Each structure stands twice: as structure tokens, then as C-alpha cells.
Amino acid sequence: MDTSNIALIRRPPRSYRDFYLRHEIEIDLTLADRQHAGYVDALRAAGLDIHAIPPDERFADSVFIEDTAVVWQGRALRTRMAPHREGEQDAVIDHLRQTHEIVTLPPTATLDGGDVLHTEDITYVGRSSRTNGAGAGALRDFLGPAKRRVVEVPVDRCLHLKSAATWLGDETLLVAHELVDVSYFEIERVLFTAEGEEKAPNTLRIGSHLLLLAGNPGSAATLWEFAQYRDLTLHTLAMSEFEKGDGSLTCLSIVM
Ligand code: CIR
Numbered sequence: 001m002d003t004s005n006i007a008l009i010r011r012p013p014r015s016y017r018d019f020y021l022r023h024e025i026e027i028d029l030t031l032a033d034r035q036h037a038g039y040v041d042a043l044r045a046a047g048l049d050i051h052a053i054p055p056d057e058r059f060a061d062s063v064f065i066e067d068t069a070v071v072w073q074g075r076a077l078r079t080r081m082a083p084h085r086e087g088e089q090d091a092v093i094d095h096l097r098q099t100h101e102i103v104t105l106p107p108t109a110t111l112d113g114g115d116v117l118h119t120e121d122i123t124y125v126g127r128s129s130r131t132n133g134a135g136a137g138a139l140r141d142f143l144g145p146a147k148r149r150v151v152e153v154p155v156d157r158c159l160h161l162k163s164a165a166t167w168l169g170d171e172t173l174l175v176a177h178e179l180v181d182v183s184y185f186e187i188e189r190v191l192f193t194a195e196g197e198e199k200a201p202n203t204l205r206i207g208s209h210l211l212l213l214a215g216n217p218g219s220a221a222t223l224w225e226f227a228q229y230r231d232l233t234l235h236t237l238a239m240s241e242f243e244k245g246d247g248s249l250t251c252l253s254i255v256m
Pocket of ligand 1: 018
């Protein structure tokens with residue numbers, strides 16, 4: 001975790017608003033841009049170099065770059081996403097190709113980066129509406145050379161595994177127990193988000209920095225205590241315009 005030094009990001013395209021308007025969800029693009037810039041500032045403050053992939057109007061959801069690739073130790077796995085998102089990967093993979101060996105999925109596999117949760121020694125993969133058995137298997141093969149164990153976790157109460165649980169570092173997992181069955185995780189130290197704060201589990205730990213979502217006071221109190229004890233800097237970010245698109249903090253970058 002402390003060795004991360006680059007974040008890939010992609011600013012929201014103008015089509016992000018039009019796409020959600022068709023589903024009767026109103027995105028304020030000016031606010032979305034401001035929130036995205038605040039997020040990128042927090043990544044910089046955490047010591048990351050920012051590599052920005054140019055926005056692409058053809059792909060309304062492309063700001064959620066996390067879903068396009070899984071990166072591990074000099075290799076990158078190109079994912080296969082929901083049909084309306086297929087193609088977003090091209091520009092990301094072209095960028096990664098300069099420094100990483102690219103691995104592709106078998107034809108029947110689907111996998112979203114949001115379903116991939118790395119902890120200290122195990123990688124958990126959500127079996128969700130976005131990630132199937134073949135996708136989970138392909139992730140296992142991809143991480144095989146790194147000798148990482150991959151454990152599958154059923155996800156049917158939220159979009160992705162990381163909508164329900166994230167790795168806080170220091171041997172600690174953050175979980176919303178109403179969204180996922182915690183018994184799948186082979187981890188002793190688990191913190192729980194507060195009841196009803198369904199967006200709170202998606203945090204992002206980078207070195208001695210921890211990003212969390214504004215508007216979740218109960219969970220924030222737990223995280224504040226966790227952070228204070230370990231001398232972490234907390235960044236509380238309002239991300240309303242991305243929550244409307246079913247996204248949050250991890251989904252807006254690939255940290256590597
Ligand atoms: C989607 O349906 O794919 C986007 N609207 C939301 C993706 C969020 N991604 C993430 O949390 N990793």
C-alpha cells in the first residue's frame with residue numbers, strides 16, 4: 001500500500017449528465033467537475049502522481065475508471081464490463097501498455113475492477129451482476145504468478161464488492177454488514193459502518209492518507225478513531241454527483 005505512486009484518473013465527459021438524465025437523474029456537471037478536482041487534489045496530497053486519460057464523450061460512465069483494468073506488479077488485466085461501458089478500456093489499456101504487460105480475459109468472462117478487493121495477502125472478488133465465475137477464475141489465473149490467493153464473495157445487495165467493503169490497511173477491513181456476508185472474509189479485525197450509511201464502506205487508503213465519503217457521520221466517527229490511533233490524514237470528500245451514478249471513491253481511480 002505504501003508503494004503506490006501513480007493514480008490513473010479520467011474526468012467526467014459532458015455525456016455523463018445526458019446519460020443519467022435519460023434515467024431521470026439530474027447531474028450538476030459544474031459540481032461534478034469540482035468534486036472530481038477535489039478528489040484528484042486528495043490523491044495528490046496523498047503523494048500520488050496523476051496520469052489523466054482524456055475524457056471520451058462516447059462513454060458516459062468512463063469517469064469510473066477503476067472498472068476498466070486490474071493492475072498488479074507490472075501486469076494489467078483488461079476487464080469486460082456492462083455492454084454500455086465496453087470500449088472504455090481501450091484508452092486505459094493503451095496508456096498501461098507503455099509500462100505493463102497486458103493480459104486479456106477469456107471470451108465468456110465478465111469482470112469489473114470494483115469487484116476486486118486486495119487485502120494484505122488475499123484478494124477477494126465479488127460474484128456480482130458484473131463479475132461472473134469465469135471472470136473470477138481469470139482473476140485467479142492473473143494473480144497466480146504473484147502467489148495471491150483469490151476468494152470469491154457473493155454480492156447481490158449492491159453493485160460491486162467494494163460498494164460493501166474496503167481495505168483500511170493495518171490488518172483492518174471496513175464492512176457494511178447489511179450489504180455483504182462478513183463471514184466470507186478471513187480477517188480478524190473488521191470495522192462496521194453505521195446502520196443506514198450505505199455508501200460509507202467505500203473508502204480509499206493510500207499510504208498514511210484515508211479518503212472517506214462525506215455525509216456519513218456514524219461511520220466517520222469510527223474511521224476518525226481508527227485514523228487518529230495510526231496518525232493517518234483523513235480526507236472527507238463530498239461526491240454527490242458520482243453517488244448519483246452509483247459510484248464513489250475507489251471507482252474514480254486506478255492506484256498503482
Ligand atoms: C456503472 O453502472 O458501471 C456505473 N454507473 C457505476 C460504476 C461504479 N464503479 C465502481 O464503483 N467501481
